[in-house]
Amino acid sequence: MEVDISKHIVELLYEHDVVSLPGLGSFVGSYKSAVVDQVSGTVAPPAKTITFDDNLRMDDGLLIDTIGKSYGITFDTATDLVQNYVNQIREVLDRREIVSFPNLGRLYRDFEQNLQFLPDVTNFNTESHGLPDVKAYPIATPDPEPVLPVAEGPLVIENERSSGPLPTAVSLGRLINHWLRDNVLLVGILATVVVVLLLFNILRKPLDEATSSNETQVNVPPPVSEEEYKNDFPPEEVPREQKQPLTSDKQGAIVDDGRTEEEPKTNTKPPKNTAVPPAVVEKPAVTTPAPAPAGDKTGIIAIGSFKDQANVAKLVGKISAAGLTPYQTANGALTRVGVQFKYSTPAELNAMLSTVRKKFDSGAIIIQR
Numbered sequence: 001m002e003v004d005i006s007k008h009i010v011e012l013l014y015e016h017d018v019v020s021l022p023g024l025g026s027f028v029g030s031y032k033s034a035v036v037d038q039v040s041g042t043v044a045p046p047a048k049t050i051t052f053d054d055n056l057r058m059d060d061g062l063l064i065d066t067i068g069k070s071y072g073i074t075f076d077t078a079t080d081l082v083q084n085y086v087n088q089i090r091e092v093l094d095r096r097e098i099v100s101f102p103n104l105g106r107l108y109r110d111f112e113q114n115l116q117f118l119p120d121v122t123n124f125n126t127e128s129h130g131l132p133d134v135k136a137y138p139i140a141t142p143d144p145e146p147v148l149p150v151a152e153g154p155l156v157i158e159n160e161r162s163s164g165p166l167p168t169a170v171s172l173g174r175l176i177n178h179w180l181r182d183n184v185l186l187v188g189i190l191a192t193v194v195v196v197l198l199l200f201n202i203l204r205k206p207l208d209e210a211t212s213s214n215e216t217q218v219n220v221p222p223p224v225s226e227e228e229y230k231n232d233f234p235p236e237e238v239p240r241e242q243k244q245p246l247t248s249d250k251q252g253a254i255v256d257d258g259r260t261e262e263e264p265k266t267n268t269k270p271p272k273n274t275a276v277p278p279a280v281v282e283k284p285a286v287t288t289p290a291p292a293p294a295g296d297k298t299g300i301i302a303i304g305s306f307k308d309q310a311n312v313a314k315l316v317g318k319i320s321a322a323g324l325t326p327y328q329t330a331n332g333a334l335t336r337v338g339v340q341f342k343y344s345t346p347a348e349l350n351a352m353l354s355t356v357r358k359k360f361d362s363g364a365i366i367i368q369r
Contacts, residue, residue, distance in 0.1 A: 005085045006101045008066050013050060013104070013124050019063060024086050025115065026056035027104070029124055036136065045131040048124040052107060052117035299349050300327050300368035301356045302338040312337055315360075322359055338367070 012019045013029055020026035028051050035044040068078035089107070092099050093115070098108040105119040123129050180187055303319075306312045312328060312335045319326040319339055327340035339356050343349050349369065356364045 003067060003071060003081055005063070005067065005082065006104065008063065008070065009101065010104050010122075012062060012066060013048075014126055014129075016062065017048075018056070018060065020056060020058065020060050021063070021086050021089070022059035022082060023057055024089060025052055025054035026060075027051075028053050028056070031125070038138075041135055041137045042133045043136045044133050045123070045128040046125055047128060050105060050117075050119045050122075050124060052105075052115060054115045297343050297349075297369065298340065299343050299352065299366065300338055300340050301353055301364050302336055302367045303356065303360045303364045305331060305334040305336045307334055309335065318360070324356075338364070 009019050009027065013027060017029045018026050029048045030051065032047045032049050034046050036042075037044070064075065064078045064082050067073070067081060068075055071078075073081075089099050093107070093109050096109060098106050100106050103120060103122050105117055107115060107117050110116050123131075303315065306315070315337045316326040316328060319337075325340045327338040329336050339352070341352055343352065349366065353364065353366060
């Protein structure tokens with residue numbers, strides 16, 4: 001004889017709120033009122049939901065008594081059938097498998113070995129059983145018109161030829177929104193103009209600072225290092241003597257021993273007719289320097305290269321005011337400015353170099369000997 005115990009459990013839940021499985025737990029039914037789902041626009045009827053409580057393991061005798069009466073068997077036989085059914089459920093749960101009860105739900109153990117029950121959508125409420133979900137959408141009702149107070153006394157009609165009802169009051173924010181919506185192009189143009197003006201003000205400040213910095217240093221030639229001079233002058237314009245290294249004597253003066261880079265220095269004494277270059281001693285600046293010495297050689301000392309002719313003219317004026325002969329030549333877009341003078345010995349050349357570096361620029365170099 002085959003007995004479907006799960007079928008009897010489902011039938012008992014329609015009439016009873018608790019149906020127990022002896023030694024395992026009980027199915028418990030609870031009332032659930034109608035639910036309105038605003039998102040899906042449906043209304044669910046009242047129902048009785050089913051849960052499983054493994055703490056209610058006591059046998060209430062309801063399931064055993066129902067099976068005994070349905071199949072005409074004794075109480076002990078029905079008890080054995082129910083107990084065997086519970087043992088089978090335990091074995092399935094111990095294997096970490098799911099026990100399915102048709103039209104009721106599924107029973108399983110979670111990771112913590114606790115019994116969990118997932119009910120089906122069956123409605124066990126006999127009063128609303130079989131009722132489907134109803135589509136329901138909210139109805140928008142207009143706001144009631146305000147009731148105006150009635151003034152006491154006779155009604156006075158000021159203008160009988162009224163053109164119609166008075167316009168309703170509109171908020172300021174709503175008027176602004178309508179204006180912005182109707183004038184999108186104008187708003188975009190105004191925003192672009194504001195952004196351009198802000199960028200112009202931001203970029204104009206560093207430009208003004210750079211311009212003011214240039215204006216304050218008009219009379220001062222820009223400092224140029226010796227390496228920049230060497231890179232600025234073409235090799236063919238520098239005589240061979242310029243490429244020779246300068247040495248210094250024991251007193252610190254810059255002298256030219258007439259050697260090339262390939263010739264080693266010897267300990268030969270200078271001829272008696274050769275003048276020994278004196279030591280260069282820096283003296284305090286004077287307002288009127290000594291005139292350039294006259295000799296049989298022409299030397300040129302470069303002070304700086306300028307792109308602005310106004311700076312060229314100012315530096316030339318300063319050289320002339322110092323009693324020296326200015327020198328200038330075009331080199332592409334730049335104009336090289338320096339001092340041209342006559343000399344006889346390397347000592348005179350070095351003395352003039354010290355004077356020019358002291359008065360104008362410490363980076364001045366000799367470009368012609």
